[in-house]
Amino acid sequence: MRTVWFVFAPLLLVQAISVKLKETSDTLEDELGYKFNDSTLLQDALTHSSYSRHNNGPLHLLGVSIIRASVYKHYLAKNRDATKEELEAMSSSLSSTTACARRASGLGLDKLIRADVPVDRKSDKVLAVAFHVLFGAIAMDGSADQAMSVFWKIKSSAVI
Template sequence: MAGGSQGSLLFHCRFFLLTILVSSARPLSPLQLMQVEADTTSSGEKATARSPFSIALENLQKQIGYEFKDVGILRRAMTHPSFSEENHRALGVAGVYLIQSAVAVRYLSNDPEISGSDLSSKVVKMSDGSACARDALALGLEKVVRVAPKTNATSAVCGAYRALYGAIALDSGTVDSAVSVFWNNHGGFVSAI
C-alpha cells in the first residue's frame, strides 16, 4: 500500500473505533482507548510483545550477519532437547557435517597435497566439542539457547552452535550461505591448527 492509503486505512480504523465508542452502552475509558492505539501499529496490525528470547534471536542475527527468512528455524536451532520436543537435534547433525566439510574444503584448497590423516586431524580439532563450545561461547549462545535447568551447559551451547549453521543452510536453501557465515564468525582460515 502507498503511504496515503495506509493513512486512510488508519483513519477509517480510528473512525470505526470512535463509532463503536459512541454507540456503546459502556464506552471505553481514555486509558483503554490509548491502550487500543498503543496495541496497534501504524499499518493497523496488532502489535505483539517481544519476549527476551525473541530479542536475543534478533541480536544473534545481527551479530552473525545473517537475517533469517523463517525465524522459526532459528528458534528451533536455539532450543535444546531438554527444553522441548521441537529442538535443534536434527539441525545440529546437519551443522556438524557442514562445519566439517567447510573445514576440509578450506584446508584442501590451501594444501591439495595434505595427507588424509593430517586433514582428518585438522577437521576434528576444528569441530570437536571443545572447539564447538569455545566458538559458541564467543557468540554468547549461552545467553540465547533455551535449555532445561540442570542440563550440561557445554553440550547445550555446542549443539545450538552446530544447529545454527544447519538452520542457516535450511533457511537459505544453500550450504554456501552457512559456510560463509561460519567463516565470517570463526575468523576466517586458521592455519595454525
C-alpha cells in the same frame, strides 16, 4: 477487575518473552552476519531437546557436516595435496566440543539456549551442540555455502 488481570497476565508474559526473543535473535543474527528468512529455524536451533519436541536435534548432524565440509573445502583449496589424515586432524580441531563451546559462548548462546532447569546451558556439550546446530539451521534456511561462509566469519572473528 482481578479476573481480567488473571486472564491478561499470561498473555502479557508471552508477549514480553516474544519481544525479548526477537531482540536476542536480532542481536545473534547481527553477530552471525546472517538474517534468517524462517525465524522458526533459529528458534528450533536455540531449543534443547529437554525444552520442547521442536528442538535442535534434527539440525545437529547437518550442522556438524557443514562445519566438516567447510574445513575440508577451505584446506583443500589451500593445499590440494593435503592428506586425509591432515584434513581429519584439522576438522577435528575446529569442530571439537571445546572449540565449538568457546565460539558458542563468545556468541552468547549460553544466554539464548532454551532448556529445562536441570540442563546446564553453559556446559561444553550443550554449547557445542548449539553451535553446530546454527550451521544446520543456516543451511536449511539459505544454503550450505552460506552456512560455510558464516562459519569462517565466526572462526576468523577476533571476539571468539
